[in-house]
Amino acid sequence: MARHFLTGEELTSDELLGLLERALALKAARGRPDAGAEPASARGGLSGLGALSGRSVALIFDKPSTRTRISFEVAVRELGGHPLVLREGETQLARGESPRDTALVLSRLVHAAGVRTGPHGLLEELAAHASIPIVNLLSAEHHPCQALADLLTLRERFGGVEGVRLAYVGDGNNVAASLMLLGARAGVDVAVATPPQLAPRESVVAAARASARAGGAVAVTSDPAEAATGAHAVYTDVWVSMGDEAEAARRRELLAPYRLDDDLLASARADAIVLHCLPAHPGEEITEDLLYGERSAVWDQAENRLYAQKALLELVLGNAGADPSPS
DSSP, X not given: OOOOBSSSTTSOHHHHHHHHHHHHHHHHHTTOTTTTOSOOOTTOTTTOTTTTTTOEEEEEESSOOSHHHHHHHHHHHHTTOEEEEEETTSSGGGXXXXXXXXXXXXXXXXXXXEEEOSOHHHHHHHHHHOSSOEEEEEOSSOOHHHHHHHHHHHHHHHSOOTTOEXXXXXXXXXXXXXXXXXXXXXXXXXXXXXXXXXXXXXXXHHHHHHTOOTTOEEEEESOHHHHHTTOSEEEEOOSSOTXXXXXXXXXXXXXXXXXXXXXXXXXXOTTOEEEEOXXXXXXXXXXXXXXXXXXXXXXXXXXXXXXHHHHHHHHHHOOTTSOOSOO
């Protein structure tokens, strides 16, 4: 059965923590002159070179992308595979072909497919009919690949993730959902502060709490200072995401008290870092001084997309020595 990655809930806690360790190893090995010298293994050796040898991965983008597009394309290439990038309108999905038919065709031609889209239901339907792994590159409800890079950044900065407190302030969107689901599963204490009108879905909060690892927890509040108190990291996202433009003025009014600035960061630990999944709007959801300042780990986050996704691709595609023919 294909190993899909739609919300992150497909991973056990141990698999998730193992993925972070594998990502660190891949990061340490990248660019070494002898990176390809280790004996190959089922996981492609320490460097990961060749783990996707002879394999093709379709990357379907129904929404614009910078970090996701670049990091996934580079990841597939550096693992020895072939990325096939399909932009909006370049598949027959745009002309009404069913997700079922698309999934059946993809399963005959490529070894995995990543999809960046709006409706999460599209990913679920593709996964229901595909015999290859389907990976969520972003949907309106979840952004699990971003959360993997976020957890990897915490692991780098604090030596581990279990018991780390992560405060997210702003819109209770797909990023917040994935931070709760994957963060709690990894043992992170996740505190989310949003206006009540933009709070995360109760079903996501309940699911995150139900699967929390020891040390992991999820709290939701409307008070940003409460969420940030004692936090190792304070995280925010844009106030007006793709698709929210029609209510931009309302969102800015609701979210104005949730700006990540020096006053809010003062509630966190003295060694707390600043996180943002990008793109950012300095002066709106985050001040320019914090985005580009010494306490910012934002650019580490962006870089860590590559390594977290390399480890994910290895995991969902399984044994690199298996028959490389699509089903």
